[in-house]
Amino acid sequence: MNSPYLTVRNLKVRYGSKELVKGISLDAYRGRILGILGESGCGKSLTCLGILGLLPPGLSSSGKITIEGKSTTESREYLDSSITSIMQNPVSCFDPVYTVGNHFAETLKAHDISDYSTVVKALEEVGLSRESRLLDLYPFQMSGGMLQRVMIALALVTEAPFIVADEPTTDLDAINQTRILTLLGKLVNRRNLGMIIVTHDLGVLAKMADDVVVMKDGVMVDSGTVENLFDHPGSDYTAELVEAHMKLSGETEEILS
Numbered sequence: 001m002n003s004p005y006l007t008v009r010n011l012k013v014r015y016g017s018k019e020l021v022k023g024i025s026l027d028a029y030r031g032r033i034l035g036i037l038g039e040s041g042c043g044k045s046l047t048c049l050g051i052l053g054l055l056p057p058g059l060s061s062s063g064k065i066t067i068e069g070k071s072t073t074e075s076r077e078y079l080d081s082s083i084t085s086i087m088q089n090p091v092s093c094f095d096p097v098y099t100v101g102n103h104f105a106e107t108l109k110a111h112d113i114s115d116y117s118t119v120v121k122a123l124e125e126v127g128l129s130r131e132s133r134l135l136d137l138y139p140f141q142m143s144g145g146m147l148q149r150v151m152i153a154l155a156l157v158t159e160a161p162f163i164v165a166d167e168p169t170t171d172l173d174a175i176n177q178t179r180i181l182t183l184l185g186k187l188v189n190r191r192n193l194g195m196i197i198v199t200h201d202l203g204v205l206a207k208m209a210d211d212v213v214v215m216k217d218g219v220m221v222d223s224g225t226v227e228n229l230f231d232h233p234g235s236d237y238t239a240e241l242v243e244a245h246m247k248l249s250g251e252t253e254e255i256l257s
């Protein structure tokens with residue numbers, strides 16, 4: 001394996017004296033998907049926001065984050081051009097008074113990109129190039145699946161080699177979930193992207209991820225390859241998650257058979 005694209009060492013996120021993320025360390029590579037798994041409230045989103053340098057006001061972080069060996073705290077511009085994000089709830093991530101075209105224009109401007117062909121290419125890659133009048137549509141005029149595709153296209157336009165996807169399919173129906181996850185997998189291969197996918201669904205991880213970090217109450221309780229996670233869980237908590245997942249999928253199969 002090559003050297004990691006992104007390294008995180010001892011990332012902590014605090015709210016006043018309360019530690020919400022308690023020392024996460026991980027390595028992520030281009031061409032591989034790293035899953036962050038854990039139950040609601042364990043600190044997955046704050047870990048992502050800490051990595052992206054986008055923590056909300058009132059929260060602070062410490063630790064060392066590097067991209068290709070360079071510390072991300074040195075330059076906001078470097079961070080923005082190296083890593084981008086797809087967020088959990090597409091509806092709330094779009095400005096309701098801006099059209100899709102406005103959102104692309106904003107992104108191009110923010111990243112100082114003048115070549116509009118990047119938008120055409122990105123829309124093609126997410127399967128939206130045939131949508132007529134797409135650029136004139138407002139967020140409320142689109143389905144959740146379409147919005148998520150637009151959000152992925154916006155991430156691609158930045159040409160950042162690494163994407164953080166925080167629960168990119170939670171608000172979608174099963175068919176759109178599969179479509180979006182398949183699309184993300186293809187993009188990782190086609191563009192040799194690195195990706196973090198946050199999920200609480202072990203089934204999604206098993207299908208998508210190469211590497212995994214498991215979190216509980218802000219603590220990283222396990223990490224390794226997906227195969228290892230299933231075959232040799234590194235913590236009682238992971239073993240419990242795997243067992244619950246196996247039981248549930250076994251029961252589903254039984255019902256369906």
Ligand SMILES: Nc1ncnc2c1ncn2[C@@H]1O[C@H](COP(=O)(O)OP(=O)(O)OP(=O)(O)O)[C@@H](O)[C@H]1O
Pocket residue numbers: 015020038039040041042043044045046047056058059200
């Ligand atoms: N802006 C904030 N100020 C104070 N506490 C916060 C803030 N945002 C999150 N928290 C707290 O930090 C903890 C971790 O939150 P986080 O959003 O990272 O969880 P999560 O693992 O992403 O959960 P979910 O799966 O529900 O999205 C939670 O206890 C949450 O209440």
Ligand SMILES: [Mg+2]
Pocket residue numbers: 044045046166
């Ligand atoms: Mg979250």
